[in-house]
Amino acid sequence: MRRLALAVAAAVAVVSGAVVISPAQAAPLTRVLVFSKTAGFRHSSIPHGIAAIQQLGAANGFSVTATEDAAQFTTASLAQYQAVVWLSTTGDVLNASQQTAFQSYIAGGGGYAGVHAAADTEYDWAWYGDLVGAYFASHPANQTATIRVEDRGNASTAHLPPTWSRLDEWYNYRTNPRSTAKVLASLDESTYSGGSMGGDHPITWCKSVGSGRSWYTGLGHTDESYSDPNFTRMLLGGIQIAAGNRPADCRPETGYTPLFDGTQASLNQWRQAGPGGFTLANGTLTSFGGMGLLWYPVRTFSNYSLKLDWMMPGDDNGGVFIGFPDPQGDPWRPVDTGHEIQIDATDADPTRTTGSVYSFKGPDAAVRDAALNPPGSWNAYEIRVTGQRVEIWLNGVKINDYTSGRAIANGHIGVQNDGDGLDINYRNIRIKADGGPPPATDLARGRPVTASSVESGSPHAAANAVDGNTATRWGSAYTDPQWISVDLGATYALTRVRLSWEAAYARAYQIQTSPDGSAWTTVHSTTTGDGGVDDVAVTGSGRYLRVLGTQRALTSYGYSLWELDIYGT
Template identity: 60%
Template sequence: MRRMAILTGAVLLAGALLTAPAQAEPYKILVFSKTAGFRHDSIPAGVQAIRDLGAGNGFTVNHTEDGAAFTASNLAQYKAVVFLNTTGDVLNATQQTAFESYIKGGGGFAGVHSAADTEYDWPFYGGLVGAYFRSHPATQQAQVKVEDRAHASTGHLPATWTRTDEWYNYRTNPRPDLHVLATLDEGSYSGGDMGDHPTSWCQPYQGGRSWYTGGGHTIASYGEPAFRTHLLGGIHYAAGVSKADCRPENDYTRLLDTTTGWKQAGPGGFAYADGTLSSSGGMGLYWYQAREFSSYSLKLDWKLTGDDNSGVFIGFPAGDDPWSAVNNGYEVQIDATDAPDKTTGAIYGFKEPDIAARDTALNPPGEWNTFELLVQGERLQVFLNGVKINDFTNTDPARSLAQGHIGLQNHGDADHVSFRNVRIKAAGSGPRQGQITGVGGKCVDVNGANPADGTKIQLWTCNGTAAQAWTLPGDGTIRALGKCMDVKGGATANGTPVQVWTCNGADAQKWTAQANGSLRNPQSNRCLDASGGSSADGTQLIIWDCHSGFNQKWTLP
């Protein structure tokens, strides 16, 4: 919401040039279709479809069935590698190592159909593709239920997508470990036996990105406009061109399957169709009057048509005056070309976002974005497409984030915004996941991403890898790479190093967050500390007498 004088055209233009996301430059992808088992007759059609998509969307396609292409130097030229109906054991150990390094270095993977019928004895690949093939019934028509209608690969689809393909049953359900985009309605066809049956998903994976679709068995698939766009969106995500929140997402309650519980305050309004709200007029607020919320994770998808203005209001009392939300709550702004404290991701008028992180995460007008607003007491963290871009704590006694309503702004006649899939869950219902940052803005890091017992925990420049992906499951432990943050040997002396170790329930692996930002180990009654107050890469983390200094302040997910 703008509460400032209209800027001159020159200043507005400068702001747009500084903050508008850049268009993707031309890039290259590698399509790999080697088979060591069943060979799909649709492979040539798939290769040609991807070539056609590249020609119209700014990327060049190289195609190979030679595993020798998997070297560090060759893979470095590609933003993504597509495994197109691969089967069996297609890479040797040296080639596998090169591909692992490529992904860990920020590369992208897109798997199509029988990419899930590939490399059963390679654990890294099993995690990357998400699930392995088990069986399939005859090719037939089925209904696909689209869960994420913001991702580039599914945002164009209706809530129910009816198409014909060969529908895989998988050995495991991947939902707990990644982000499901679409599922199969097993009542719409014969032979599905998973119950909850994901068929397309995405995930950040060990520093890179992974996307998979179960479609693509038939030649006809690659002539379907909707499937081609589905495939294009998956490639765009894998290549890092389109951003998305692909963290696991479970146990949310949907608030926008219907407009029940919602009410317009003030002028203008929203039209509702196909699960989507589209704004008109203003200045108004569409607010959820059915209940107030406290300590929650609110997720929602939004899209602008151009240089438009909107926002999400939280923490305000019930009432039909939209200015009550302005004066008593907080707005998370949507408008990428406004002033820093009034731009997308800002707590409007109170705290600007991390602009560099925001610009990296932001999709441009015409594309969907996803917000997570994580409210824990008076603390509000803002995530854009899975990237944390703001962290704000309310200190105004006249306002409170701890309890209140939520609302979506329709700003005015010239501003057009759409919202989809508003969903919410209690903040405590599920583990917290993400980076832990400390002195110098550096991240808590497992040395070399090595999960072996005894590997040191250190400070390192934040890089988004699995070595810096921590989980707080709510039992007092802090975990990464399947291991726990541990005080070496269970010692209690000042200077004892902190390491990763197999989780065992010991008090040496328990940590308690303090109000001043420190993390206290209750066994030793000492705090997690960056040794010597250094912020240099590789600084060992230790325990030390709690003193509230800068090298004992940690920002948790």
């Protein structure tokens, strides 16, 4: 098993304390209105927030007008601005005609960015409640809590680590916005006192309202927030999203199951086919070498929505593969039998650029270009497969729709490392599949393995028993019995065992389970096998499982076990 542990770091430029981001091809951002009128509690952080937004504007090419004059909310005045920031407003701050003007502004494609107490505003204006996403309910005393970053492809949160610990005033909300908004970050209620949202506690989100855009964060109570580069970078991304200057997928997301969640444990479920591979750091996969493919062997998928985030540092190359059978170690097999959803900054062939179904159909180039974040920025794919139909969304915008002539149902998924110097990063791979979440996981990945073999009188090293290395594989052409045993770390109900052999020779072996590693029960036995890969349904339970090799069958050759996967719950 390869151990992926090299460090990866992402850098963000900071000029005079303000973050500078190169915008993608999108709506221009030239003017922003900051509105901070209060009719209730007034936050001491408001002047700090205004100063921070002005500094962001100076560094990123947009002017900032700060006001507490609600008379600015007219159709003509609002038309000057691409976004309006409601900075810790409280109470009823607009009259009826001003409300109507703001509603028309959003309906016409304007942007709203709400900060902290913007959720403690206009309780009797139902339209505003829908715009902000959720109203304030209560808060405990200021304290440090852990934020879980749920969307690391969004322009406002892509720079953050998977978890972020900070001091703030943590709002509880009257309703949960998850069903109507894309939650970008949430609070871990176990890390502080006073959370009252039952463990699902969104704190930053975005959504679409008519033709307009809304972004909100509950952070920003403290004065110190506005000198925190992580927070001001998040605030900049929120303003850019609200203004339509940066693309963002703000559709609600529920029912997805993580396949790679940024942890080594989830990566252990995947397998590399071909040369090169990926390092893992900060929840991010970074490619090296190739051409190879990291693929998910636990199960195949038919109808599904697959989502993931990707980033190319420069003029690089990668891709997402769908609908292919077990590669059996050959990365070209998915190329020949499945489809690649391409990621490539500059290929001149329209069927081989970002958003294409490689060599079959290119994306709508104008729509793709408007939705695409540039190299060095994160992008988000959704790949939806329905029968033979493949639909592709980039940052929430549909860019391709293709009906395949290939049999892509009941296929695997994978992500490509294209080659040296063609660097690509992936994060947050998740799926929503018909029939519910993936069943039993591969319990063998990363578990301690012991082997008994008398080849040349010496046992193989445990780690070499199932890694596919032809020089050190577990051979069974010698004195019997021989076995490989896996300690699963706990007792599981076992459902399936998958064995990959060196060659398609018939063989004799037994699969046995044990509660303690001493008394064994046979759950499968064969004298023939069925080729290079045996995929065996088993019924049994135990903490230990072993494959007991008996004398070779139907051939004078020996046989060698390359990979062993054990599935259960």
